[in-house]
Amino acid sequence: MLEGILQGLTTAVTPINLLMVIAGCMVGTFIGMLPGLGPISAIALMIPITYGLEPSTGLILMAGVYYGAIFGGSTSSILINAPGVAGTVATAFDGYPMAKKGHAGKALAIAAYSSFSGGTIAAVLLLVAAPSLASISLTFQSTDYFALMVLGLTAVAAFAGKGNVIKAILMTVLGLMISTIGTDQTQGIQRFTMGVPDLIDGISFLLLAMAAFALSEALMVVLRPKSDADRVKEMNAQSNLGSLKLSKEEVKEMVPVISRSSILGFFVGVLPGAGATIASFLAYGMEQRLAGKEKGKLFGTGSVRGLAAPETANNAACSGSFVPLLTLGIPGSGTTAIMLGALISYGIQPGPRLYLDNPTVFWSVIISMYIGNVVLLILNLPLIPYIAKILSIPSTILTPLILFFSLIGVYFVSFNTFDIHLMVLFAVAAVGLRLLDFPLAPMLLGYILGGMMEDNLRRALLINNDSWSFIYERPLTLTILVIAAMTLVLPYIISKASIWFINRVEKNMAK
Amino acid sequence: MLTNDRIGAVILLAFSIGYGILIYDIPLLPFQAASAFTAQTLPKALSILGIILSLILLVTSRNQATPDIAGFKWLNGVLICILMLIYGFSVRPVGFLISTSLFLILSEYTLGERRRNILIFSTIPVVLFFWYLMSELLGVYVAPLPEFLMDMLK
Numbered sequence: 001m002l003e004g005i006l007q008g009l010t011t012a013v014t015p016i017n018l019l020m021v022i023a024g025c026m027v028g029t030f031i032g033m034l035p036g037l038g039p040i041s042a043i044a045l046m047i048p049i050t051y052g053l054e055p056s057t058g059l060i061l062m063a064g065v066y067y068g069a070i071f072g073g074s075t076s077s078i079l080i081n082a083p084g085v086a087g088t089v090a091t092a093f094d095g096y097p098m099a100k101k102g103h104a105g106k107a108l109a110i111a112a113y114s115s116f117s118g119g120t121i122a123a124v125l126l127l128v129a130a131p132s133l134a135s136i137s138l139t140f141q142s143t144d145y146f147a148l149m150v151l152g153l154t155a156v157a158a159f160a161g162k163g164n165v166i167k168a169i170l171m172t173v174l175g176l177m178i179s180t181i182g183t184d185q186t187q188g189i190q191r192f193t194m195g196v197p198d199l200i201d202g203i204s205f206l207l208l209a210m211a212a213f214a215l216s217e218a219l220m221v222v223l224r225p226k227s228d229a230d231r232v233k234e235m236n237a238q239s240n241l242g243s244l245k246l247s248k249e250e251v252k253e254m255v256p257v258i259s260r261s262s263i264l265g266f267f268v269g270v271l272p273g274a275g276a277t278i279a280s281f282l283a284y285g286m287e288q289r290l291a292g293k294e295k296g297k298l299f300g301t302g303s304v305r306g307l308a309a310p311e312t313a314n315n316a317a318c319s320g321s322f323v324p325l326l327t328l329g330i331p332g333s334g335t336t337a338i339m340l341g342a343l344i345s346y347g348i349q350p351g352p353r354l355y356l357d358n359p360t361v362f363w364s365v366i367i368s369m370y371i372g373n374v375v376l377l378i379l380n381l382p383l384i385p386y387i388a389k390i391l392s393i394p395s396t397i398l399t400p401l402i403l404f405f406s407l408i409g410v411y412f413v414s415f416n417t418f419d420i421h422l423m424v425l426f427a428v429a430a431v432g433l434r435l436l437d438f439p440l441a442p443m444l445l446g447y448i449l450g451g452m453m454e455d456n457l458r459r460a461l462l463i464n465n466d467s468w469s470f471i472y473e474r475p476l477t478l479t480i481l482v483i484a485a486m487t488l489v490l491p492y493i494i495s496k497a498s499i500w501f502i503n504r505v506e507k508n509m510a511k
Numbered sequence: 512m513l514t515n516d517r518i519g520a521v522i523l524l525a526f527s528i529g530y531g532i533l534i535y536d537i538p539l540l541p542f543q544a545a546s547a548f549t550a551q552t553l554p555k556a557l558s559i560l561g562i563i564l565s566l567i568l569l570v571t572s573r574n575q576a577t578p579d580i581a582g583f584k585w586l587n588g589v590l591i592c593i594l595m596l597i598y599g600f601s602v603r604p605v606g607f608l609i610s611t612s613l614f615l616i617l618s619e620y621t622l623g624e625r626r627r628n629i630l631i632f633s634t635i636p637v638v639l640f641f642w643y644l645m646s647e648l649l650g651v652y653v654a655p656l657p658e659f660l661m662d663m664l665k
Contacts, residue, residue, distance in 0.1 A: 048651075049649065051651070052649040052650055052651060166564060166567055166568045166571075166572075167516070167519070167568065169564055170519075170520075170523055170561070170564045170565060170568065173527075173557055173560050173561045173564060174523065174526070174561070176553075176557050177526075177527075177530055177554070177557050177558075177561065180553060180554050180557070184550040186550075187543055187549070187550050189537060189538060189539070189543075189550040190537075190538075191537050191550055191554065192530070192533055192536075192537075192554075194533070194536075219588060219591065219592075222584065222587050222588050222591050222622065223583045223584055223585070223587070223588045224582070224583060224584075225584060225587075225622075394624070395622070396619055396622040396623050396624040397619060397624065397629070397633045399618070399622060400614075400615045400618035400619050400622070400634075401615070401637065403591070403595065403618060404611065404614065404615060407595060407598065407599070408611070408641075411602065412645065412651055412653065415653075417599045417600065417602060417603055420595065420596075420598065420599030420602070421596060421599045423595075424592055424595045424596055424599070427592075428592060431588075432522075433519070435515075435578045435579070435580065436515040436516075436518055436519040436522075436578060437515045437516075437519075437576060438515075438519050454553050457548065457553075458548050461546075461547055461548050466546055466547035466548075467547070468547070
């Protein structure tokens with residue numbers, strides 16, 4: 001393991017790779033700060049550029065962009081109360097009130113320190129957890145993988161939140177349907193191509209991701225332009241940031257919060273489907289309870305703890321979500337789904353073999369995630385006042401550029417103009433689904449996992465002479481499938497049971 | 512009431528049914544059709560799942576939210592989509608530099624930018640720089656100008 005770490009370190013600190021981390025963090029912060037554009041869009045926009053690079057260099061760039069985009073999202077949450085992504089919504093609870101009091105600089109500094117510490121602790125955990133999990137998962141067979149994919153898909157729905165479970169499953173099914181378009185891998189039969197030759201290869205992952213996220217987000221800005229009042233708010237926010245320094249008491253208050261939240265965040269991040277959003281809300285809730293009555297009341301009014309907790313957990317969860325990706329090859333979130341797509345396009349199959357076959361890639365990604373954290377702290381934080389100027393670029397100029405980068409990103413990979421037209425079609429559909437409040441990330445996850453799931457299922461059936469008995473004959477497969485079924489059913493049962501319980505208590509009270 | 516959930520459920524129901532009908536276009540050879548898992552198996556399962564789930568959503572949804580489209584600039588959205596489609600048709604015959612510059616300028620104009628200097632200086636330098644970055648530095652070549660101009664320059 002030590003050898004691997006050193007190997008990763010030597011790869012990560014080569015000048016070109018260091019440059020990529022720095023550039024990635026900068027670009028990521030820049031994109032993440034734009035309202036609406038989150039890490040998924042930021043990474044998707046980077047993929048075409050990384051095609052010309054070495055796999056590890058490309059991945060390092062994307063890891064930097066990822067961290068930068070999250071940091072940028074926090075910045076826009078704090079400065080203008082407009083979280084770029086769901087993961088930074090909880091940041092705005094205390095960050096924005098703090099900024100309104102004139103302590104925007106301090107809020108940004110707390111966010112940066114918390115992200116840094118959360119990322120650091122999580123990177124250490126990742127360093128320990130990933131190799132051991134990878135060696136266990138080497139014993140997995142295609143039947144187990146099939147079961148794991150099913151678990152990944154059901155987990156998405158389980159964490160979708162109240163009232164959204166069916167919608168999330170429906171969107172996952174939609175993603176699975178899209179993944180079946182094109183030539184069937186095992187038997188070489190065309191499916192759903194409707195005689196269009198451009199569809200024989202299927203719909204590219206990049207096209208779907210760009211259309212569903214970057215392009216549709218830009219179209220939403222076109223449809224719903226910002227009002228003048230919002231623009232004035234943004235101008236004011238970035239003109240007076242205040243001091244970036246923290247007092248000793250504030251640091252003292254932050255330390256225990258950060259250590260608790262980072263561990264919580266990491267483990268929530270490891271769970272497939274959960275991710276940064278849930279981690280940040282959980283950490284916020286936990287700290288509010290732990291703070292006691294007096295200090296708990298300060299939450300929501302600009303509390304240091306209330307800002308540090310979600311920011312730490314959010315970043316730690318991002319590192320955590322790399323564990324299932326790197327060890328099992330299963331993405332747990334929309335962002336890691338994008339990373340998976342990028343890895344596959346490099347010809348690298350993430351999973352337990354990655355650790356053995358491409359140790360350089362494996363370790364350099366982990367190490368560069370840490371370097372990314374350092375870069376954010378020492379480079380991005382001081383530059384924030386300047387980067388925040390981006391918020392004052394009018395959307396009349398910015399939106400066409402985002403449209404252009406999305407379209408050309410896909411075109412520069414396939415050189416097929418049909419893709420541009422298909423993207424417009426998908427983006428319009430995605431705008432429709434957005435307006436109807438249907439979540440798009442499960443669709444992307446369904447699309448990515450769909451092809452893999454079908455392949456593994458077929459392989460499992462071939463090995464078992466076309467018999468479905470492997471589902472109950474192999475204990476590991478059965479266990480994972482049972483867990484998958486439970487993740488789907490349990491939230492429903494728990495909510496019903498709690499309603500029943502509350503009703504009973506109320507009846508007893510009435511008596 | 513036409514709520515978000517119901518509209519979405521109906522659309523996805525229609526999609527699932529359409530998808531299900533297209534499954535019969537997937538050709539199977541006799542020996543393939545006999546195996547436990549064919550190219551049609553997963554699509555069939557997905558189509559049924561999609562139909563059941565959208566029906567459940569249609570019937571059980573109690574969410575009363577309706578699409579929030581007040582103040583939407585539909586015309587701008589449609590125009591931008593048309594510009595993107597035209598861009599798709601023009602990027603190859605007209606060449607990257609001209610078609611992209613026109614796309615950006617017209618999009619900015621559509622979104623309300625009228626200052627001539629900004630229209631020109633926020634677009635053309637970006638296009639030139641991006642083309643240079645991709646073609647010269649990263650080795651991804653795309654024809655910059657229409658063919659006849661390229662021939663004349665040779």
